[in-house]
Structures are given as structure tokens and as C-alpha cells.
Amino acid sequence: MECVWTRNGSRCGEAASRRCDRCRAVGYCSLSHQVSHRSIHKIECDRFRRQMNRADVLSDFPFTFYVEPSKVQVVSFEKRCSFLARHGVHGLGMWICECSCGSSLINFDTISFIPDWLLSSELCPCNEPSISLQGRLSSWKDYCEWRHLPLSSPAAVILHWPLTVYWAIQLATGCNLLPEIKNELRIHYLGPEKELLQLAAFGELQALFPGVRIYIDFVGPAIPDRRSDERIDLHSYALCNDTACRCKTEMVSKSQAVRMQLHAGFYHDRYGEFSK
Numbered sequence: 001m002e003c004v005w006t007r008n009g010s011r012c013g014e015a016a017s018r019r020c021d022r023c024r025a026v027g028y029c030s031l032s033h034q035v036s037h038r039s040i041h042k043i044e045c046d047r048f049r050r051q052m053n054r055a056d057v058l059s060d061f062p063f064t065f066y067v068e069p070s071k072v073q074v075v076s077f078e079k080r081c082s083f084l085a086r087h088g089v090h091g092l093g094m095w096i097c098e099c100s101c102g103s104s105l106i107n108f109d110t111i112s113f114i115p116d117w118l119l120s121s122e123l124c125p126c127n128e129p130s131i132s133l134q135g136r137l138s139s140w141k142d143y144c145e146w147r148h149l150p151l152s153s154p155a156a157v158i159l160h161w162p163l164t165v166y167w168a169i170q171l172a173t174g175c176n177l178l179p180e181i182k183n184e185l186r187i188h189y190l191g192p193e194k195e196l197l198q199l200a201a202f203g204e205l206q207a208l209f210p211g212v213r214i215y216i217d218f219v220g221p222a223i224p225d226r227r228s229d230e231r232i233d234l235h236s237y238a239l240c241n242d243t244a245c246r247c248k249t250e251m252v253s254k255s256q257a258v259r260m261q262l263h264a265g266f267y268h269d270r271y272g273e274f275s276k
Ligand SMILES: [Zn+2]
Pocket: 003, 004, 005, 012, 013, 014, 028, 029, 030, 033
């Protein structure tokens, strides 16, 4: 944890040796930085404390890092190269950071939006679901059956992100941390890294929350300054690689688009801009 103290836009960043006693969510290098940050922190401290109190609930996800989908996918990060190569996606597009050889090479500064899965339509969700979601999904098995995907699809590696968002929201509404979702959902997504290559996969939230307008603010230091404040409206799902598939021509209605915006920097510093 790093000291969150800031002055004139520059951040202390020293290793934190103490935390806020109330929320336990932010750290400081010294008492003096904690004291001089108090006027800023007191605005957010209560909210952080409520969230930290439920950290046990929120960490209890069935959609954890694809332990479930299949034996094939329970491969160590190092062995994933051959798994990805078998599906023809090794070192490509959204998949660059999904094995150990790609992660170190990637420079987020040069990456722009990647629209496609590079998989055939049987292996990825590229269209509206044939049946709109009824009830609640509680496992990968439920999800794959509903979306007609094999449990062995590598897409699960990336769908892990939107499904984790889905599940976090299910839990938060279930224990009244959030009000019932009506027609709009605003998500603050903190600290994205390789997700920046995989933003198209968040289009799946259209299927997971039918009829809900979704806004996601991505905030984190891995977002390059060059892309800060970039807006991305997803009017389709991430595309498959079958040239004749209807995902190439069908757009979801405008009101259903997932609207995303990127913000470079730390949540503490940027929060005020998009929480209005
Ligand atoms: Zn400090």
C-alpha cells in the first residue's frame, strides 16, 4: 500500500506505514501526511468503511479465476502459452497478456481499443443471447449453458472480468449495499491493467443486465495519459472471427450501449470528476 497524500496533483507514494483507523482502506507514510490529508479523506472515509466491512462477502465469488470452467483451463500461467496457441490466439489481440511471455512485453501506451475475440462464434459470446437472462447466474456452468458456450472455451479467461462485475453487483444488491437496480448502473472500476486490452468483453454486461444502461469509469495508473478521458461506447458484443456471423452487422440499440470512460491516475485524485 502506498501513501495517498497529495499536493498540487503530485502524490507522495511512499510505502505506507499506517492506515486510517476508521476505514482501514487508505494508508500513509507518516502521521503528518495522515493529518494533512484528513480534510480530503473524511469525505470518502465512511463509504470506504462500509465497503471494507463487507469485504468478506465481496471476496466470496463463484466467478473466481476460472477454477471451474474445465480441467483444461486450470493451467498455470506459465503453461498457458500452449493452451492459447491451440486456440490460435497466443500472443494476439486481447490475449497478449494472458500468458507469461506476453505480460512483460506489453506497453499499454501503444494499445488502442481491440474489438474482437479472434475465436469462432461457437467459442465466444458475440451476439445477443437467444434467451434473455432469467433469474440469477451462480456459476460458470449456468453462464455457459445460457450462452451456449462449451465449458472449455478460452473466452472464460477474459469473461472473468464482466462476470466478476456481475457477481459483485448481485452480492451488493443482495445484502443491500446497493439499492435495487432500476434502469441505470454506474460502475467505478479501479486499477485496470490487462483489462485495457479486453474492454470489448465488457459488452457482455449488456446481456447480463438486460434493459439497464451501463456506465463504467475505469480509473488507474496503468491508463496512459494519452488515453485519459477517452470515451468508448460499445454498441455490439466483442466480435467473433466468422466473417458471415451476424455480430458484424447487428448493433444493439443505442440505449443499450455500454458506455465506458478511461481516467488516468489514482481513484483518490480523480474520484471527484466522475462521481457527480
Ligand atoms: Zn506520504
